[in-house]
Amino acid sequence: MTAIFEDFSDIDDLAEGxxxxxxxxxxxxxxxxxxSADPDAIPHLARAITDTDAGVRKQAAQxxxxxxxPETAAALVDALSDPEAEVREAAAVSLTELKDPASGDAIxxxxxxxxxxxxTACLAGIKELRRPEAMEPAIAAxxxxxxxxxxxxxxxxxxxxxxxxxxxxxxxxxxxxIPVRKAALLALGxxxxxxxxxxxxxxxxxxxxxVREAAAxxxxxxxxxxCVAALTGALADDFWQVRLKAVRSLGRxxxxxxxxxxxxxxxxxxxxxxxxxxxxxxxxxxxxTRRFLDPYADDTDPDVRKNVRWALDRIAAA
Numbered sequence: 024m025t026a027i028f029e030d031f032s033d034i035d036d037l038a039e040g041x042x043x044x045x046x047x048x049x050x051x052x053x054x055x056x057x058x059s060a061d062p063d064a065i066p067h068l069a070r071a072i073t074d075t076d077a078g079v080r081k082q083a084a085q086x087x088x089x090x091x092x093p094e095t096a097a098a099l100v101d102a103l104s105d106p107e108a109e110v111r112e113a114a115a116v117s118l119t120e121l122k123d124p125a126s127g128d129a130i131x132x133x134x135x136x137x138x139x140x141x142x143t144a145c146l147a148g149i150k151e152l153r154r155p156e157a158m159e160p161a162i163a164a165x166x167x168x169x170x171x172x173x174x175x176x177x178x179x180x181x182x183x184x185x186x187x188x189x190x191x192x193x194x195x196x197x198x199x200x201i202p203v204r205k206a207a208l209l210a211l212g213x214x215x216x217x218x219x220x221x222x223x224x225x226x227x228x229x230x231x232x233x234v235r236e237a238a239a240x241x242x243x244x245x246x247x248x249x250c251v252a253a254l255t256g257a258l259a260d261d262f263w264q265v266r267l268k269a270v271r272s273l274g275r276x277x278x279x280x281x282x283x284x285x286x287x288x289x290x291x292x293x294x295x296x297x298x299x300x301x302x303x304x305x306x307x308x309x310x311x312t313r314r315f316l317d318p319y320a321d322d323t324d325p326d327v328r329k330n331v332r333w334a335l336d337r338i339a340a341a
């Protein structure tokens with residue numbers, strides 16, 4: 024904080040600047056109120072977000088990023104309908120910074136909005152607040168024609184981690200759009216149910232590699248013996264990014280039975296993949312995999328060398 028803002032003690036004095044006829048002066052007043060970090064500034068910033076000048080309104084929407092609570096949320100939700108796109112976008116960004124669950128009180132009534140922008144912003148804003156009341160509106164939002172809305176709806180369910188949302192998430196994993204399917208598979212990681220594992224295993228057969236990558240990453244969180252078999256099959260995927268996530272997940276699952284399938288992948292000309300394979304082979308510490316690691320103890324890539332030598336030490340210790 025600069026010296027000019029160190030000595031004020033009266034928020035009301037700062038707020039007087041909001042009545043200045045000059046938009047530039049009013050913007051400076053908004054900045055000073057934000058720099059105060061005083062919750063008493065919130066009502067004044069909420070007033071500024073309705074200013075006649077779009078520049079002042081945008082500055083107020085950005086300033087509210089540093090505050091929290093129901094009053095802040097209410098002002099930001101109102102700004103989502105501002106006539107200027109720059110103000111609406113600033114308010115949407117600030118909404119995602121809210122952390123107080125009570126802020127959700129101002130957002131929940133708008134989760135059924137017919138305005139795509141408002142609905143998207145409100146779903147994004149309430150996501151990390153983990154309000155259980157948001158689950159039903161989020162499930163309903165999966166019927167939206169907007170891909171962006173559906174992605175945010177899946178995000179809400181992912182944060183809530185409620186088994187009741189599994190049917191909706193499994194359905195979203197078959198959505199026509201790649202981002203929605205990917206988000207749904209990542210969200211399923213909270214559940215170890217057979218339904219979640221089946222949806223994730225099916226995701227490994229998706230025609231798009233980004234979706235298969237998400238499934239391979241998430242299967243380690245879901246766990247289960249069926250996950251190991253599905254991930255072992257993914258080691259032959261056409262895309263190395265999918266193979267890498269499958270290797271990492273098998274390591275997290277402690278799948279020693281897959282070590283001999285991971286070992287030959289050290290010969291692939293992709294440093295990132297060799298590095299991951301070496302690390303996982305070290306975690307699994309299966310003695311027979313030493314022969315796959317030995318040739319790469321002096322790999323040209325320093326990260327690969329480091330992981331290979333660490334893995335060899337782990338196997339020797341085992």
